[in-house]
Amino acid sequence: MDKTAVLDLSEALNRADGDQDFFVTLATLFLQESSKDAAAVRAALERQDRTGLAAAAHKLKGSVMEMCAPRLFECTKRLEELGQQGKFAEASPVCADVETRLAEVHVALRDVIAGGFPS
């Protein structure tokens, strides 16, 4: 997997057994859930909640894996680790990074949902 790609669409579609409609359903679900998860991540970081931060980042990481978004996945994973270690100072920029990457993925997914799959 190209770790620099925003979205590995072919791999994501493969995970959905090539079912485009189902992928759209998953992607729509992801848009909702990941926003909530990102908010939870931010809130946990602000109240310096180790467990909360790790759990929220873990949850987000799981759904990101389904979408096959490698860059977002890597920084979410890093954030989970920092949460586990209670390194809030280091976590802060990573959290910002996660939010940026997530926004990119959202854009890419909305494109696919609205415009269909690139052939």
Place this chain on the structure above:
Amino acid sequence: MSSHAMPHIGQVPDSSPGIETPAATILLIEDEPVTRTSMAARLTRLGYRVLEAENGCVGLEVARRERPDLLIVDWMMPEMDGLTFCDAIRRDPQLKSSQILLMTAHDAPAQIAEGLVRGADDFLSKSSSKQEIIARVLAGLRTSRLVRKLETTGEELKSSMLLLEKKQAETEADLQTAAAFVQSLLPLPGSPVHGITLAWEYQPSLTLGGDLFDVMTIDADHLGLYILDASGHGVAAALRSASLMTFLRAENMLQLLGSYDPATVLFEANRRFPLSADGDYFTLWVGQLHLPTGSLSYASAGHPGALLSSAEDPSRWLTTASFPLGFDPSARFTCDRVSLKPADRLFLLSDGIYEVPSPSGELWGRDRFRETIDAGKQTSLSATIASCFAAARGWQQAQHFPDDAAVVGIELTDCREDTSNG
């Protein structure tokens, strides 16, 4: 790649939905909705019936209700995590043999070890390829089927055992009833007729014995007595004995033969109770005592005999060599006579009382039995009989007799004086 092409499904699931075999049920427990929806869809596409739960608590409820064939559980979950869920399943008597696939992003050996310790059967990485998912699920379901088959077999065995125990209890109860019935046929100790004292002791080796005896009034002047011994052991022998006992009833003999003449009784019994196909037969000793004179006529069919014990003389065996019943259908039995005096005792016995081995294998034997009888002349009839049982038990150093053991004693009180006075 062509996004429209249906990907190749590497393996057909073994529980594909169909009319004949219902699809295997998989319970998927995962808190994260995207992962859960995705995995559920993949499993559904593979042909399984998929149940979903968003946390371990809900998962436990569903598992108890649905008894799924396989549980796929996320490791990290709020409320109840995967490991705690495994613990709960293994503690639940109904669910403890469930197959659990622990779904995880972890693959560190220490964590996998912990998962195994806590009760997971296998692991499934969240990033697994479809082939890997199929392989893990198939393996889990295969184990699940085997475990369930074992459990069913175990339960069937258990219920068969219970049924068998119930049957055995019924049989034992039937035997007790039969034994009580046979006991009721045996004569009452005491004084069956004026001038005669009767005492006996009987130790069947099993619930239902095959050695039976009777002492009965034939008519005003005659007392009939016999002891029979069935070869072989067990219920069949006991039943044959009860049947011969019924045949030997006084009314039956009088009706059939007009008397209780011992030789005639044996002749008739010999014709009617042939050697069985298994080589089973009876030995029988029959006597008839003429009460006014004390004259005893007796005949034996292969029976080791009766022992006559008189006050003055040493006791002696009353027996003749003869075939047991059924050995020779045309056999004739000779009748012998002996005169009994007041205070004389007559003992009928089964060989089970003296064919008892000592721990070294030596039999107690007829001679020691006779010596015990002679030694008991000064004690009461029942005490003498009791001393025989005590001596035999002492000899074999065991309470339980290997074969039916019976000793029946009658003692003449001075009957002639009574009759002459009356």
Place this chain on the structure above:
Amino acid sequence: MQIKERIVPQGIILDVVGDLTYAHRAVFKAAVEKAKQAGCRHLIVNLEQVRFVDSAGLGLLVLVSQNFKLHQAQISMLKPQSYVREIMSLANIPKMIPIYEREEDALMARAA
């Protein structure tokens, strides 16, 4: 109980060791059946090593004797110990199954 089988020109000798009782009837039956299948005309049961015969054992001997007679075959007994002989005598067995003290005599009996 153990049974060893010896085949001699005049028949089959069963050397019985142990007690011929109810508990061992199956072993004895099997040995006899084997001899019968082999077409044995004279079965000699050697009781020298038999300490005790119970009523079931006696019944078996008689059954075998009757069965052999039906097939114009014969059974004999060899060297019973005194206690066994006493039991046999009480049941008049010697009138049905001949008893021999010497193996040669038993073997001669059939030939005669």
